[in-house]
Amino acid sequence: MTRLRDWDGRLRRVTATGTTRARAEAALREKLVERDRIGDTGECVTADTEFSDLGALWLEEIAIDSRLADATKDLYATQLRTLLLPAWGNLTVREITTARLERFLKLQAGVSYSKAKHARVLLNLILKFAMRHGAIRHNPLAGTSPLHKPPAAPKALTLDELARIRTAAREWRTGESRPGPKPDGQLRDIIEVMLGSSARIGEALALRRCDLDMTANPPTVHIRGTVVVRKGAGVARQAWPKTHASDRIVAIPQFAAEVLRRRLALIADRDPEHLLFFTKRGTPITPYNARRTFRQVLEEAGLDGRGIKPHSFRKTVATLLSEEATDEVAAEMLGHAGTAVTREHYIERKQRANPETARILDGLAPPRDTEPPS
Structure with a gap:
């Protein structure tokens, strides 16, 4: 005793x-x-719980978390199944050691930094869940080495690339003998709206009649939703964008306003909440289908293989606004809470310094009557 x-x-x-x-x-x-081991206190998670069961219990917990979007929950479930369970599914919580985690993350990083990063984030969330239930006293992930992202500077589109994309989008599938669905011009218009508003592709696809104010000078667009694909429910418009800061009203240039007026004319007799971009059945266009068509347009433009994606339009907008205005203006336009993310991931920095520096440095010139040394 x-x-x-x-x-x-x-x-x-x-x-x-x-x-x-x-x-x-x-x-x-x-x-x-x-x-x-906390199991004697009636908890369902102990040091002897298998990781596969731990992951399932964690998914049950986040399923009722109203702060997470359904798309995020589905993504976590997919990443758990594909990234973590093959390596950890048969181990117990007590067997998840720092040494094993270190080896796993280094192997993942050797294949793909992105996969290693996602795996680390997910492991951290699940192991913290185990800590809250008393199955472990400390998070073994805390002792692993930090991941180092390979250097990759943001790349904005050039004017030539933009011109080629616009031409290819306008002429996509216009040949008389081309098989497949006939173009309806929506991708061409989506590109112009993304360039003029800095909207993400899902945000552009979620725009409705009531989100536009064409009477303002200049016209404005209220970005306050996005299109998502939910497991078991299909494609739908989500009533909020990616983040709180992403809910914003932006002024748009004339080229984008002309496109929006054309889209509005097509749905003039529809409900104010009718989408600007939609399928033949009137349902939202999935971002996946829009990206697939965009890849085909890039191929016709001879730009495939350059890493250009719909997100490249946001980088182009951010870079131009940074050069012509400030980084703060760029971050505000993109819907970022601060400039750190905008600077690191969106603004392409030019290697050439501002020519104005030459005029300023003339202040260091020697007096005109000074003879150069012989």
């Missing part, structure tokens, strides 16, 4: 029996170890 300061801070008596003193002491020690 002994007294144990239990998980709730209270002293409790613990007893065990055995045929001999040594066996009784051994049984008592084993019982104390078992009580130290």
